[in-house]
Amino acid sequence: MAHGPQPGFKRWLYTTNHKDIGSMYLWFSFAMFLLGGCMALVIRAELFEPGLQIVQPEFFNQMTTMHGLIMVFGAVMPAFVGLANWMIPMMIGAPDMALPRMNNWSFWILPFAFAMLASTLFMEGGAPNFGWTFYAPLSTEYAPPSVTFFIFSIHIMGASSIMGSINIIATILNMRAPGMTLMKMPLFVWTWLITAYLLIAVMPVLAGVVTMMLMDIHFGTSFFSAAGGGDPVLFQHVFWFFGHPEVYIMILPAFGIVSAIIPTFARKPLFGYSSMVYATASIAFLSFIVWAHHMFTVGMPIAGELFFMYATMLIAVPTGVKVFNWVTTMFRGSMTFETPMLFAVAFVILFTIGGFSGLMLAIAPADFQYHDTYFVVAHFHYVLVPGAIFSITAGVYYWLPKWTGNMYNETMGKVHFWLAFVGLNVTFFPMHFVGLAGMPRRIPDYALQFADFNQIASMGAFLFGAAQLVFLFNVIRTVQGGKKATAEVWDNPEGLEWTVPSPAPYHTFSTPPAVR
Amino acid sequence: MRWSDNAKIATKLLALAASMLVFAIFVMPPLYDAFCEITGLNGKTGGKYEAVPAAVDRDRLVTVQFVASNNENMPWGFKPSVVSVKVHPGEAMDTVFLATNPTERDMVAQAIPSLVPFKAAEYFHKTECFCFNQQALKAGETAELPLRFIVDPDLPPSVNTITLSYTLFDITERVSSNFDNKNTDSEREG
Numbered sequence: 001m002a003h004g005p006q007p008g009f010k011r012w013l014y015t016t017n018h019k020d021i022g023s024m025y026l027w028f029s030f031a032m033f034l035l036g037g038c039m040a041l042v043i044r045a046e047l048f049e050p051g052l053q054i055v056q057p058e059f060f061n062q063m064t065t066m067h068g069l070i071m072v073f074g075a076v077m078p079a080f081v082g083l084a085n086w087m088i089p090m091m092i093g094a095p096d097m098a099l100p101r102m103n104n105w106s107f108w109i110l111p112f113a114f115a116m117l118a119s120t121l122f123m124e125g126g127a128p129n130f131g132w133t134f135y136a137p138l139s140t141e142y143a144p145p146s147v148t149f150f151i152f153s154i155h156i157m158g159a160s161s162i163m164g165s166i167n168i169i170a171t172i173l174n175m176r177a178p179g180m181t182l183m184k185m186p187l188f189v190w191t192w193l194i195t196a197y198l199l200i201a202v203m204p205v206l207a208g209v210v211t212m213m214l215m216d217i218h219f220g221t222s223f224f225s226a227a228g229g230g231d232p233v234l235f236q237h238v239f240w241f242f243g244h245p246e247v248y249i250m251i252l253p254a255f256g257i258v259s260a261i262i263p264t265f266a267r268k269p270l271f272g273y274s275s276m277v278y279a280t281a282s283i284a285f286l287s288f289i290v291w292a293h294h295m296f297t298v299g300m301p302i303a304g305e306l307f308f309m310y311a312t313m314l315i316a317v318p319t320g321v322k323v324f325n326w327v328t329t330m331f332r333g334s335m336t337f338e339t340p341m342l343f344a345v346a347f348v349i350l351f352t353i354g355g356f357s358g359l360m361l362a363i364a365p366a367d368f369q370y371h372d373t374y375f376v377v378a379h380f381h382y383v384l385v386p387g388a389i390f391s392i393t394a395g396v397y398y399w400l401p402k403w404t405g406n407m408y409n410e411t412m413g414k415v416h417f418w419l420a421f422v423g424l425n426v427t428f429f430p431m432h433f434v435g436l437a438g439m440p441r442r443i444p445d446y447a448l449q450f451a452d453f454n455q456i457a458s459m460g461a462f463l464f465g466a467a468q469l470v471f472l473f474n475v476i477r478t479v480q481g482g483k484k485a486t487a488e489v490w491d492n493p494e495g496l497e498w499t500v501p502s503p504a505p506y507h508t509f510s511t512p513p514a515v516r
Numbered sequence: 517m518r519w520s521d522n523a524k525i526a527t528k529l530l531a532l533a534a535s536m537l538v539f540a541i542f543v544m545p546p547l548y549d550a551f552c553e554i555t556g557l558n559g560k561t562g563g564k565y566e567a568v569p570a571a572v573d574r575d576r577l578v579t580v581q582f583v584a585s586n587n588e589n590m591p592w593g594f595k596p597s598v599v600s601v602k603v604h605p606g607e608a609m610d611t612v613f614l615a616t617n618p619t620e621r622d623m624v625a626q627a628i629p630s631l632v633p634f635k636a637a638e639y640f641h642k643t644e645c646f647c648f649n650q651q652a653l654k655a656g657e658t659a660e661l662p663l664r665f666i667v668d669p670d671l672p673p674s675v676n677t678i679t680l681s682y683t684l685f686d687i688t689e690r691v692s693s694n695f696d697n698k699n700t701d702s703e704r705e706g
Contacts, residue, residue: 098522162533170525204533208540220690223545226628227587227685234548238540301555301634 004506013108016100017506018085021107023403025082026396028110030472032074033389035118037465039067044427044461047454050446060444061129062121068132069150072250073157074114076388080253081106081164083395084192086403088168090497090504091186093177093513098170106163113156120146131442133243136224136235140216147217151210158207165196165203172196177496179515183274186495188256190277194284195252198245201288205242209235233298240291248287250384251351252280254391255322258344261398262326264493265341266333272325279318286315296367305364312362316355323352338490339413343394346421347386354382357432372442375435381428385464393420393471400478401485405503408478412470419467426460554638561629561680564648565641565666572606573669580667583681584613590686591619592653597660605669612660613646613682617653624691625651627661627682636675639668647682650691 005011005020012024042063046054055063085103089096097103120127125144128134139147172185172193185193212235215221222228224235255276263270270276292300292308300308326348335341357379361367370376393416401407430453435441439450446454485502496515500508580603582596593616603609617623627647631637642648646661653659667678 099526102526162530166526166529166533169529170522173525174521200529200533201536204536205540205544208537208544211541212545226683227626227687228690229628230545231548231552234545237548238544241540241544299634 014104016096016104018089018097018100018103019403019504019506021097021103022082022084022086024107025078025085028107029075029077029079029082029392032070032078032114034468034472036067036070036075037468039063039070041461041465043067044458046444047446048458049455050448050451052445055444057444058126058129061131061442062127064442065128065131065134066117066121069117069128070114071384072132072246073154074110076250076384076392077161078110079392080192080195080250080388081161081168083188083253083257083392083399084164084168087399087497088171088189088192089175090500090508091189091495092172092175092180093496093509093515094171094175095507095509097167098175099167102163103167106160106167109156110160113153113160116149116156117153120144120149123149133239134213135239136213136216136232140213140224143217148214151214154210155207158203161199161203165199168192168196169200177509177512177515183277184515186256187259187270187273187276187280188253191252191256191259191280194280195249198249198252198284198287202242202245202249205238206246209238209242212238233295236295236298237292240294241288243294244291245284245287247380247383248283250388252283254347254351254388255280257391257395257398258326258347260495261340261344261394262329262348264398264490265338265344266330266335267491268329268333269494270325271328272321275321276325279321282318283315286311286318290315293362293364293367296364297371309362309364313359316359319355323348323355336491338397339408339410339417340394340398342414342417342421343390343397346417347390347394350386350390350424351383354379354384354387357382370435372440373435374431374439374441377441378428378431378435381431385424385428390420396475398490399497400475401489402497402500402502402504404479404482405485405501406478406482407485407489408474408482412474412477416467416470416474419470420464423460423462423464423467427457427464428460430454430457430460555634561631561637561640561642564645565643570606570666570669572604574604576605577602578605578667578671578675579677580609580665581677581679582611582613583679585681585683587683587685590625590684592617592623592625592684592686593658594682594684603667605667605671608643608664608666610662610664612662614658615651615653615661615684616658617655620655621688622652622654623686623688625653626685626687627651628685630681630683632679632681633675636671636678639671639675640678640680641666641668650687 005017006014012020015021042055043060046052046060085097088094123144123146125146127146128139128144128150130138130143172189176185212221212223216223216225216230222230224230224232226232259270259276290308290312292304293312296305296308337345357375361370361376361379397408397413434450434453437450439446487501488498489502496513497504499513579600581600582598584594584596586592586594593614595614597612597614601609601611615625629645629647631640642663642665644662644664646663651659651661
């Protein structure tokens, strides 16, 4: 095989190699994570004290909006796609992704989408300021002119996600090594297969809702304008029909990562493999019939409130199955706590806390008090930060030696974990209290009685931000060199990815491996 | 590799994505409207009702309250002539809303109804309503906007008061820019 990667920058521009594309996704996502994180720090700095100190309310609104959009579409989703690109072919014994050229394209349109989105910050009228949920008519009649750029950037991100998902499904269904039956696939592959179907089902709905906004703004239709016979509430239904499956898109691959890590460090096989698969599928199905729990206060018949309340609570059952399976896997295992395991255990504990506050929010009558308060902010940050971000971090530490051939610095990894763990809880736990006490979300100023908890939260946020720099430094050092990793890296881990040398060669499994 | 297999799967999935886009734009909004009309969700009242002879329930009195409000930046004066009436279910009742265009320019408005409690929406029938049409008022002009309604005798016994609210929207620009060549008082569902 004489051919290899092109030299220089062309390697990255023209590459169709799943490992190169996976790395690009991961670096891109980390850049977006830092950008979105800086915006969060602007928010927390402003909220350090009551009153207006640092930014004007208009800019504050742009920060909350852009922080949400960038973290959801720029940080979490591309990171999972990056991990999928790197790991799925190696886990199922495939030489590459099924559609490598499309793979290149689905990555390379992303930087343009986010450049366009970020450029709105410098436009007249400012960046989108209507919240990441962009409810009409705030995002139509009252939107800044830059909303059109926002709409097109969402279109491009949607196209990227759909192409990525098609690729992942085709790879999993078509490229498995002989003997790798569906029920032998690692859970990360399973969760991604289901996530990819969710993406294909709902990203077009997101594209549809922004297209309807575009039509309302520029072409005189009235999908969401009451004056023309439309209905702003329709926007919320269509948006959350996308939005609720979207939150599972951001958590199902995390379940897969954690299900890979915990058995390795508990030195026991995963408890209840098939129940994990069925639980994932049930969560995916239920995600389509619970969307209106985001809209309890918008006005619904009592039957609707009850239906969405009970359907939402039902999700706790398959999620509970998963949590108990992870705990049972650890039970009487011979556990060690390397950095990936620390993040994975923190995931199980903190995600469960987020799940419980989700159950509180699911109670329709109680939700009337919680709605649009910091309690909601605390809830979704508890499921997204220790859920999505911690699992991605755990996955990076777990597979980094395989990718680079070098061991990361374990001490620095543990420092990163403890800073992040403490920072996260100090940031988001007080938000439960101020939320229950009635502090509304998305405001730059607040009543005096919330000052103490907000100061604590802001200090935690800066600690969490600093922790990520330790992570960045550790990853760069590992890429540059360090103690050589063995092919297995860990103590007898399960999976085909550990049968190839570390670092994984540019081409793996050109001939399919034998699967037991 | 098995390129044709991959292409087959990719085509199918792309078709699925395309059909979800069509579903979002062309199916969800009409489905939502139909759903709202059937359930009275959002207090949406139905379109024009053809009166059918029905027994008037003389034993029961239902209070119907009227609320009129302007959407943001709408300069018109807009109010009900009476704020509340008592009607027997099954009996047709007439009332008027008063609208004034105090500005120096000709304007067109559209009234959008909403009704609470939601579960009464399907029992509130309008045989005639200014909200079925757009309202054009010349500068300084005042008009009486008629409404004729029947409360259905099947109205659930728990409902004693119905509040009907109209919000008036300024659609002058919308009419002049988009519907220049269309009949301005085209029938619409209100």
